[in-house]
Amino acid sequence: MDFQLTEAQRLIRDTVREFAEKELAPLAAELDRLKRYPEKPLQRLAELGVLGMTMPPEYGGAGADTVSSCLALMEISRACASTGVTVSLHNTLTCEIIYRHGTEDQRQRYLPALCRGELLGAFSLTEPTSGSDAASLRTTAIRRGDRYVLNGTKQFVTNGSRAGAIILFASTDPPRGEKGITAFLIEPLFPGFRVGKREDKMGLRASDTTELVLEDCQVPVENRIGEEGEGFKIALSSLVTGRAGIAAQAVGIAQACLDASIRYAKERRQFGQPIAEFQAIQWKLANMATETEAARLLTLRAAARKDRGLPCTMEASMAKLFASEAANRSAAEAVQIHGGYGYLQDFPVERYMRDARVLTIYEGTSEIHRLIVARQLLSPSPQPSPPV
Amino acid sequence: MHTIVCIKQIIDPEIPADQFKLDASTKRQVRGGLSLVISAYDQNALEVALQLREKVGGKVTALCLGESGAMGAIKTALGMAVDEGVLVSDPPLLESDPFGVVHILAKAIQKIGVPDLVLTGCVSGDTGDKVMGPLIAEELGLPCVTFVSKVEVKDGKALVRRIVEDGYELVEAAFPLVVSIISDDSNVPRYSKLKDIMVAAKKQVPTWKTADLGLDGERVGAGAARLQMRDVSIPERDSKCEILDGETPEERAERLALRLRELKVI
Secondary structure, X not given: OOOOOOHHHHHHHHHHHHHHHHHHHHHHHXXXXXXXXXXXXXXXXXXXXXXXXXXXXXXXXXOOOHHHHHHHHHHHHHHOHHHHXXXXXXXXXXXXXXXXXXXXXXXXXXXXXXXXXXXOEEEEOOEOOEOOOHHHOOOEEEEEOOEEEEEEEEEEEEOOOOOOEEEEEEEOOHHHHHHHEEEEEEOOOOOOEEEEEEOOOOOOOOOOEEEXXXXXXXXXXHHEEOXXXXXXXXXXXXXXXXXXXXXXXXXXXXXXXXXXXXXXXXXXXXXXXXXXXXXXXXXXXXXXXXXXXXXXXXXXXXXXXXXXXXXXXXXXXXXXXXXXXXXXXXXXXXXXXXXXHHHOOOOOHHHHHHHHXXXXXXXXXXXXXXHHHHHHHHOOOOOXXXXX | OEXXXXXOEEEOOOOOHHHOOEOOOOXXXXXXXXXXXXXXXXXXXXHHHHHHHHXXXXXXXXXXXXXXXXXXXXHHHHHOOOOEEEEEOOHHHHHOOHHHHHHXXXXXXXXXXXXXXXXXXXXXXXXXXXXXXXXXXXXXXXOEEEEEEEEEEEOOXXXXXXXXXXXXXXXXXXXXXXXXXXXXXXHOOOXXXXXXXXXXXXXXXXXXXXXXXXXXXXXXXXXXXXXXXXXXXXXXXXXXXXXXXXXXXXHHXXXXXXXXXXXXXX
């Protein structure tokens, strides 16, 4: 077992950490308060090569591995979780799907612009009546000559109003259920496409979450990703990297909770001593640190398995499940350690707690991930998971 | 235009003060597992070199004397898109005093090939020494300009902006020369780009030892040190809080000003 990062992974982590601490963290509270999209930080991240970082250099990426991608997302989310989810969606879903499942023409048309940050990516599967039961989606796509005509409403789309390239799922053959789902690459200027309501969220308030409305939306056939009926398979395979990305976001938030709590516990004095001297506080810090570290290792292990071409569906689900719940526990403890001040917007832990809450809900609820893990365990021919 | 930038790896000055420790016997900082970075002014020097390369072409080499872990500093410099790196690492050499260090660096520079320009930070980020630039110049027999923010090339000569109290001097100097770099708005170190990091990680960096450099054994190592740190300590900080009363903000401000004057703070 080797827990050492490679030189490239270490340098990427350190560079993104320095950027996040110096340029992102000072903006995070204001972006959250004003619900302001992190436009400038995203442009700077594009300049550094973080957007589309796992794409090969011929498409404008840095050719970094999934472990590096997770390390970068941890550092970004530690400073600003809204920016974290924005980058995560862009990198781990949009870019990955176009690269893994797109045609060469689609890669050439979209990936360089996505890596330069000229286009932002989105992923649109959820609908008002189709969440965890993703295969029950109602949006339809009917082929008319060299176009598809899409109708339906999509919900909770991260980057929805900002994206220039949206991976969107619709049914080309509703009676076939999940086998009738097809993936499309939608541009916002396609006729019949419009952005619906912008959601007013509890946390991640600087990120963009919208409804998308398709009214006879005209999509050229060359913007179909994969074959008809392959959409659900594409969605599920891509969600593995997406889940590792969200797990990384959770680790970043949990680390931020721990950092803030250690700082506060050393400064805050009660009964004549810093509260860090009290064992009740020490145990909280120890639990937070242990859980954050466990979440980090699960996340990096899932990412490392993906990089080595090993199965990682269960590992990604374990990482996302544990990290998202650990981040929520850490955030709750961070607020508790801060006492009354933790409840105020003057201290960052209030934001961390709001930001952490959605982690157990999006990209598969905790309940769905327990189901995925259990099904793998109880499968007639379970794949024994090696130690690394 | 070939520029060699001498860089030093130090403990990150941003670490919390309570993590900073001194070894009582060696009088040196204890590195332990603390985060290590390139000394701040050396980072400025790297930036100056990279800006110069962007304007006039050529290449930049980062040179570092340090422990084997200082390869991390070289890799960081390569990540900033420096062309080449050389690490000099041999435990006995690390016991040298500044005169010994300069002899080692000068020999390494000669082995690389004396470039058009040698840059150093103006102050060492950990020990506070300000001698590297001038001593390297002396050793190599080159002119030296210190406390410089920017280097340009004009009519085949260097035009350097030297920061002085309340202003600056523009100094013209012939290449090759040695320049020590000060921190300035014009030389804020750039972030590495991920593409450059991926290239840097794969680059081979030579590590030179005593035998590779033809060093004068009388001038390097602990035995040759002419300067010795006799004592060093971490200043004790005591903080206490005073609350000043007052009916109005003006009254409180006046009391604060008086109290600060009494404490000789203002």
